[in-house]
Amino acid sequence: MGILTVADRYEARDRLRLLHALQPPVPAQIDARFVLCNVTGDEHRILVALEIMLYHDIIVLNCSENMNSGKTYAYFSALPELLSGEQEAPTTSPSGGSRGRTCTGATSIPPARRTPLHEGMGYVLSWDLVRWIASTNVTRNNTAGPEDALVGEWLRAGGRGKNVYSTQGARLNYDDTKPVMYDFPYPPWSFVPNTIAVHRLKDRKKWATTLRYFNATRGLKPSKFYHLLN
Template structure:
């Protein structure tokens, strides 16, 4: 009997370790499998995919970090939405260091082969480069400014019933126009279906017309190429911040998809408070 107790005492650590190892494996494999399955299930139920490229400048570090907060707390159950910051080649050692850190941490930056400009082809370089620099395709691609607040759920709901091909979507210019088949979509934030992005990257029409007001040029390309037969201008849900741009502006409204020209922090504060973006915050006793 004494001998059996000695043998059992000697085996107990091994038995305990084996049980612990089995529980550890079961928990980790089970949890990881559950997370992967949950993510895959979410993707399987989305209706479409969207890339939002925010055209900005390398030195706008504070704005990028702020926008990561603004968009990081938003989601949509019907759309897979990726957000990328887009700018041209880096020109300073400081940029190369700090933006390398951003890429390592967030992986949300696209650096184009161009020199920063307003009307010398940055928009063309953005759209024409995507089919070659991305590892996947999207149903839609959006070009947006860094002074616009986009509400991702209302945006995705507005896109759900629309065509997935030959689509040009945004805020039509001039401000008082309601006809998306005349003129062009404002640069505040307009969207193209993937087939149009591929066309921009392969057609001579955009390649030979890259200098000038860039958002107007996009409309010109599509007209010359007899493209974008499906056009949609989402007024009044897209607009400029109250009082900033004449008839393109109006008061904040609940059905807003995007509000533009948020140049100052007080304007951002007013917009975020109006839409109650922190309503999900759980207060603590601290």
Template sequence: MKATRADRGRFIISSFVFICFLCALASINEVRYDSLLKFGRCALANINMPCKLNASTSNTLLAQSSSSDDEIRILFGILTLPDQYQRRHFLRLIYGTQTPVGAKVDVKFVFCNLTKEDQKVLVALEIMRYDDIIILNCQENMNKGKTYTYFSSLPEMFNDKEGPNPPYHYVMKTDDDAYFRLQSLVDSLKPLPREDLYYGYVIPCPSMDPFVHYMSGMGYLISWDIVEWIKESDIPKNQLEGPEDKIFGNWMRDGHRAKNRFNAKWSMYNFPEPPTRCTHELWPDTIAVHLLKNQEKWIRTLKYFNVTDNLKPSKLYHIP
């Protein structure tokens, strides 16, 4: 009987010690368990509803997986005019059918303030349907500061404390007569720095040195830290008028910016006709083709790159 009572006492003490150990272990791992539980609830919830996680949860999940950090974020700004409705719809087809791997590319159409009643209606409908338009607080112009307004407005527009930092690694400025192959662009950016970068097609055409002059307006890309510098520095503010892409190069020179420069020539080039020193024939190793001023040039370019090869077969249509 005494032995039984002694065994029972030892069992009670052992159980108590074990329970204390479990409590201590749970306390040490409280943040991890709480994070996993909350993440699990989010994963099982409606996938169309965003999951809001607290700071400790976000940090824990970030530590567990860094794959999202490897994805390049690009704001792809196409400078155009409010009345260019058909061109925007066409470019939505061009870029909406491209799905680059390893990057998140947000294509936006950029222009200045609306001035007509029809614009206020039609552009508003576009925004409601596509949500891909940025309207700058400026009057439309070519060489009087639109580029400055574009870049300097972005930090405030995308100031989201709950979003990624920076919101984009790179910002592109291009024209609506240029065709970019987004996967080729992304692949060329992967080995490059994400700070103090200035990327594009070096002008003048024969030059291969990105530190001599500036990048062509067919399309150039800068890192987010340069975007922030443009907003804060007095150097761009004091040089607004003149050929904007050349003026941009002056900002980089005078501000001692863009120590990392990448010349994408000859993967970027003008359409081969008419032939100039800035052109060559279409070829597979292409990032961008510029000066597609009419439908014929667009169709020739798109056919060369076989952009409809992935068209799924269906009984609903027949395209020979």
């Protein structure tokens, strides 16, 4: 799982690490990495280096930091070499502002439809598509543009991505069995139990509201050392 972000978003990375560590075990092995371009500024070089030493979950690409000017291509084109010798598996790219429920997401994709997938706020690509992105001129000659739209352009231009499974939610107040992902809901919309990801969590209050709905602190045991947390 590659999460495209920038060097100074330390709090966001720590929050995602915390949530990932506290989720229930899943039947799949989830390897999450934060993806940066070249780190500039002495303070970031030191602090990011410390993160790498402790967590081993950061990839630093050889590119100038950007969001829509080639970082997506730099990431996917580097993966075959970075992961050479590793077991091939679907590669995901969720938004850094999304809360993904790994315990649900890892089991929500029908086994017969695990290749290839695409979604704007988070998407999964099969490994053959990653190798294709790294080797074709279709992508090499078209590297600028919004990440999600750009990946869609590549797949259409190359005649790829024909086996698609969408989890885009309609943000309606109903309970369904289909896994869905959607933007942070404002009234009259609300969260639904079958959620696998919530997008646009831009501040702590939205994070707290989302985590409260999904009962993220249910494992907190009573103690005389802390009060008023429940």
